[in-house]
Amino acid sequence: MERYLITGGAGFIGSNFIHYLLKKYQNCVVVNLDLLTYAGNLANLTDIEKDLRYEFVRGDINDQDLVQRILEKNRIDIIVNFAAESHVDRSIVGPDIFFETNTRGTLSLLKAAKNTKLRKFLQISTDEVYGSLGTNGYSTEQSPLLPSSPYSASKAAADMFVHGYYRTYGLDTNITRSSNNYGPYQFPEKLIPLMVTNALQGKKLPIYGTGQNIRDWLYVKDNCRALDLVIHQGKKGEIYNIGGNSEHTNNEIVHLIIDKLGANEEQIEYVTDRLGHDQRYALDSSKIAAELGWGPQISFEQGLKRTIEWYLKNQLWWEPLKK
DSSP, X not given: OEEEEEETTTSHHHHHHHHHHHHHOTTEEEEEEEOOOTTOOGGXXXXXXXXXXXXXXXXXXXXXHHHHHHHHHHTOOEEEEOOOOOOHHHHHHOOHHHIIIIIIHHHHHHHHHHTTTOSEEEEEEEGGGGOOOOSSOOBOTTSOOOOOSHHHHHHHHHHHHHHHHHHHHOOOEEEEEEOEEESTTOOTTSHHHHHHHXXXXXXXXXXXXXXXXXXXXEEHHHHHHHHHHHHHHOOTTOEEEEOOSOEEEHXXXXXXXXXXXXXXXXXXXXXXXXXXXOOBOOBOOHHHHHHHOOOOOSOHHHHHXXXXXXXXXXXXXXXXXXX
16 A cells, blocks of 8 residues: 655645546555645545545645654655645745745655655656746756746755755655646636636736747646656656647637637737746656656647636636635
8 A cells, every 4th residue: 555645735736646646546545735825725625535545634844743743643655745836926026935835845845754764755846947948949857957936946946955865865756847737626827727717707818928938738637647657667866857748839828718718819918028937948758758658648639628628617616716
């Protein structure tokens, strides 16, 4: 039996990963530690809250004593650290909480993990730590870290602590850096759910600058498969990029959503660009493909269709969040 501590499991990717684990593995136990800040939502997990293999604990990853008690009481084998402040705009306005949660919180988890017989520590990172790319090329796991925002700087710092604990203490760590995830349960401040829900409400569709910024898009369930492979087959101390191989400008994304919902293009509103806005992210995922046999299975067309359908069917989930 595998025993997981999932931090930030009430968030978007964390809750999807908990669903993935409990569906795939009958002999696993999942403890979900989440502080339930604004983007943490237990409504993401109502369908499994009575599952005897699942337990929710409300708490802060910076509370090292609490983390230590959870690890010891539940004999945790694997920590997967999703807990993070992740909205770039918020990090520009108030960077302190990003340092506290993303950097100091990761260090707190590592300190607790070092004192237990942990089998694996998986740090969930982001392609943003590599910084902006030009019109060509891809970031590899060997690319320098050049974060452009307080958010990505806090994640890069956390990655360095994880790597340091592997090199210094021999902790079995992996780091995954994925491209932009999208799918069910994503808080409606991020691009795709914001545009879908605003379009449904007849509101403006705000696009930064000229809308030509490019992101690589990855359906969240493809990311969950990749994380599962890294946990069970990833080499100790290694970093794995997880890209969707689906680059689109923000303009393209918004127009695709408008077309699928039959919305009005007059709802588009170009707004003042974000400070330090990175032009393009793109990941080279050849390492995880070669070593672990992973590749995205859900095309962007399929994933976007599924995502829009989910938000159409789950207005009772997202309408309170918009308020």
